Amino acid sequence: MAKSDQELPEGFRQLKTQVAGHTFEESNAEAVGLLQDSKAGCVLKPLGKPECGERELRFYESLAEAGASGDNDLLALLRGHVPRFYGPLKLVVNRRERTFLRLEDLTRSFAKPCVMDVKMGKRTWDPESSPNKRKLEEAKYVMCKQKLGLCLPGFQVYLPKEEHTQETTILRHGKDYGKSLNVEGFKQTMALFFNASTSDSKSRRAGCELLLKEVLRQLQEILAWFQRQRLLHFYASSLLICYDYSRLADPPKSKSLINGYHQNEDDPASWVRVKMIDFAHVYPAEHGLPDENYMFGLQSLIEVVQSILHR
Ligand SMILES: Nc1ncnc2c1ncn2[C@@H]1O[C@H](COP(=O)(O)OP(=O)(O)OP(=O)(O)O)[C@@H](O)[C@H]1O
Numbered sequence: 001m002a003k004s005d006q007e008l009p010e011g012f013r014q015l016k017t018q019v020a021g022h023t024f025e026e027s028n029a030e031a032v033g034l035l036q037d038s039k040a041g042c043v044l045k046p047l048g049k050p051e052c053g054e055r056e057l058r059f060y061e062s063l064a065e066a067g068a069s070g071d072n073d074l075l076a077l078l079r080g081h082v083p084r085f086y087g088p089l090k091l092v093v094n095r096r097e098r099t100f101l102r103l104e105d106l107t108r109s110f111a112k113p114c115v116m117d118v119k120m121g122k123r124t125w126d127p128e129s130s131p132n133k134r135k136l137e138e139a140k141y142v143m144c145k146q147k148l149g150l151c152l153p154g155f156q157v158y159l160p161k162e163e164h165t166q167e168t169t170i171l172r173h174g175k176d177y178g179k180s181l182n183v184e185g186f187k188q189t190m191a192l193f194f195n196a197s198t199s200d201s202k203s204r205r206a207g208c209e210l211l212l213k214e215v216l217r218q219l220q221e222i223l224a225w226f227q228r229q230r231l232l233h234f235y236a237s238s239l240l241i242c243y244d245y246s247r248l249a250d251p252p253k254s255k256s257l258i259n260g261y262h263q264n265e266d267d268p269a270s271w272v273r274v275k276m277i278d279f280a281h282v283y284p285a286e287h288g289l290p291d292e293n294y295m296f297g298l299q300s301l302i303e304v305v306q307s308i309l310h311r
């Protein structure tokens, strides 16, 4: 079955900006990727393997409960760092009913969405992993994962076609590219993703600086949450970094109406979003300890972004 021949329910389409994770496959109707409901501004993530899917659903439901009851400040605060959750939804895809998580689309309203999935931590296997799964995980992305506590399963970025032009080209790379990177290659790829070397015009340079500062601000907020919390450990979880390329060279001045809300377009948070995703392997913190594994990766990501800003 060609990728374009998937039988999808009306009103839904494959998420074009999906850069990593489980996807639709040509020869396997069972393999399902993320869908997009662009009218509602949300994406639909299929529940993964039974234990992973249920864990992720429970995670989002526990955040929703914490938000509603106000009983747990830390969980309520975490909601600000993950996509909004609109509940589960059953849909028939390729003639099979499946459960999806309805999540805020982090690329909604972006004209030229740049998206990078960064998987966090040196350790990407959870406490219940078999020795075989552990071995498989330890053999992947070795060059950056062990040094930086980061790896790069995929990204897409808009780049200017030539210097001094409005025309763009899109570059996409998946996990094979990520697995080939060493630390230097990872840093160069991050600079490329932020259009740090292609920002020739004055306004694009200013836009790039704004972008890097906003990414750092959001990363620091996530780090501040991790420094306080002793509740959860996140294995094989990612940060999704998204920005709208069209705003790099063209920072707007006015307020606009997006999904019924007035949004101040001068606020870089309207075109730069850094959120935690993929909670298939979230576990209660062992011995009430902080999540050093995630924080190590987050600190090195902050250092990499800082080095791009200050070079
Ligand atoms: N809320 C979201 N908004 C926009 N895009 C998203 C969102 N959540 C996920 N994506 C896209 O889907 C991709 C895969 O997401 P995710 O990591 O949650 O899936 P997965 O199949 O569980 O991945 P893995 O195989 O690593 O376990 C991300 O890299 C991103 O491109």
Ligand SMILES: O=P(O)(O)O[C@@H]1[C@H](O)[C@H](O)[C@@H](OP(=O)(O)O)[C@H](OP(=O)(O)O)[C@H]1O
Pocket (backbone or CB within 6 Å): 048, 049, 052, 140, 153, 175, 236, 280
């Ligand atoms: O980075 P790669 O090489 O794509 O490896 C995948 C990655 O580790 C995913 O996190 C994992 O899904 P889970 O998080 O759901 O375990 C998947 O397992 P799977 O192939 O068993 O689904 C692996 O294949």
